[in-house]
Amino acid sequence: MPERTLDVVVIGAGPAGLSAALILGRACRNVLVCDRDTPRSWASKAVHGFLTRDGIKPTQFREIARRELSRYHNVKMLTVEVTRARKIADGTFEIALGMRRVKCRKVLIATGVMDRLPRIAGIERFYGTSVFHCPYCDGWEVRGKPVAVYAKGESAVEMARAMTAWTRDIALCTNGSKLSKTDLLKLRRNDIQVCEQPIRHLAGTGGRLEAIEFEDGSSLPRAALFFDTRCSGQSQLAESLGCRFNRRGGIRCGRYEATDVPGVFVAGNIIKDVQLSIVAAAEGARAAFGINRSLSREDFDRRSTGRRRISHPAVTDA
Ligand SMILES: Cc1cc2nc3c(=O)[nH]c(=O)nc-3n(C[C@H](O)[C@H](O)[C@H](O)COP(=O)(O)OP(=O)(O)OC[C@H]3O[C@@H](n4cnc5c(N)ncnc54)[C@H](O)[C@@H]3O)c2cc1C
Numbered sequence: 266m267p268e269r270t271l272d273v274v275v276i277g278a279g280p281a282g283l284s285a286a287l288i289l290g291r292a293c294r295n296v297l298v299c300d301r302d303t304p305r306s307w308a309s310k311a312v313h314g315f316l317t318r319d320g321i322k323p324t325q326f327r328e329i330a331r332r333e334l335s336r337y338h339n340v341k342m343l344t345v346e347v348t349r350a351r352k353i354a355d356g357t358f359e360i361a362l363g364m365r366r367v368k369c370r371k372v373l374i375a376t377g378v379m380d381r382l383p384r385i386a387g388i389e390r391f392y393g394t395s396v397f398h399c400p401y402c403d404g405w406e407v408r409g410k411p412v413a414v415y416a417k418g419e420s421a422v423e424m425a426r427a428m429t430a431w432t433r434d435i436a437l438c439t440n441g442s443k444l445s446k447t448d449l450l451k452l453r454r455n456d457i458q459v460c461e462q463p464i465r466h467l468a469g470t471g472g473r474l475e476a477i478e479f480e481d482g483s484s485l486p487r488a489a490l491f492f493d494t495r496c497s498g499q500s501q502l503a504e505s506l507g508c509r510f511n512r513r514g515g516i517r518c519g520r521y522e523a524t525d526v527p528g529v530f531v532a533g534n535i536i537k538d539v540q541l542s543i544v545a546a547a548e549g550a551r552a553a554f555g556i557n558r559s560l561s562r563e564d565f566d567r568r569s570t571g572r573r574r575i576s577h578p579a580v581t582d583a
Contacts, residue, residue, distance in 0.1 A: 271368065272294040272370055276375060277377055280545040281548055285550065286334055287333065287334060288557070296340045300343075304323065314401060347361065351505075351506070352526070371556045371560065380398055410432055412434065413435075414435060415490055441463040465479055466478055503524065530556055532548035
């Protein structure tokens, strides 16, 4: 027997996808949430800056969210990778979960991004404890301490400048890359030390950074390192459906996180806007609002004109 068409498939159960699922569940929609369990925050010890949840472990955050969602029988969660998503002739979507296929009327892609760690020997040992990418997430814990910023090219000054809110003891490390004279002057005038020599490795114990050791034999005591390297999308599902990119390299969306492809919505870090969990959750809620509104309008208009429905909305297994 063919499977019933779902209202929505949410791909990705990070803060964005989980938040969307809650709003959609409460709007009486049949929702399937698919997640392959590779969150961006895999190395993080605590989620900071999420009102009422400041400092919670990311695993606990997801557990609470899943527990809250379990109250809604119309929201199902699957640990599975979505391997393909395509629009089919009747305007619905076919979502491939390995060998299995499901059909849905709207898709929310909340598959996030993954960070690329700088190529520095031993950096994995410190990632999430004293090596970070986001000062808004982890800057407070090292405020006023000696901090290194790892960045190159145009983003180097930007990242060093951003860090000045948290400490005045900043060393910008470019790992062999040279800065322009103008940038060097700006940095010097802001008392930011510049180390352009190549890095040999990071030194410290128990995940706590103590010093940065350079190829030339010098060593710089530091309590933390913040890096600015590119992150990449965790999936190409949005691109494969025909979604376009924004200027930041994220997926372009408009009102209520609707993409250029009708029926496809995005939320969370995939948009590459402010990359905080609370913002991802808010984008998820907004996308859910847009999706529900669109489903209600379609059904209302179809009934108004007396046309046949192409798929089955709303909850049936109450
Ligand atoms: C070290 C570190 C520390 C951080 N600290 C903080 C902090 O203190 N405060 C804060 O606000 N933010 C913090 N962040 C950022 C935070 O993790 C992100 O803002 C947030 O996770 C983004 O949520 P999201 O839902 O967009 O993506 P994610 O949380 O990354 O979730 C995306 C989900 O999609 C799933 N997925 C991907 N592709 C597929 C597929 N094809 N099929 C099925 N599932 C798929 C993944 O498995 C993943 O679970 C930190 C990040 C890192 C790396």
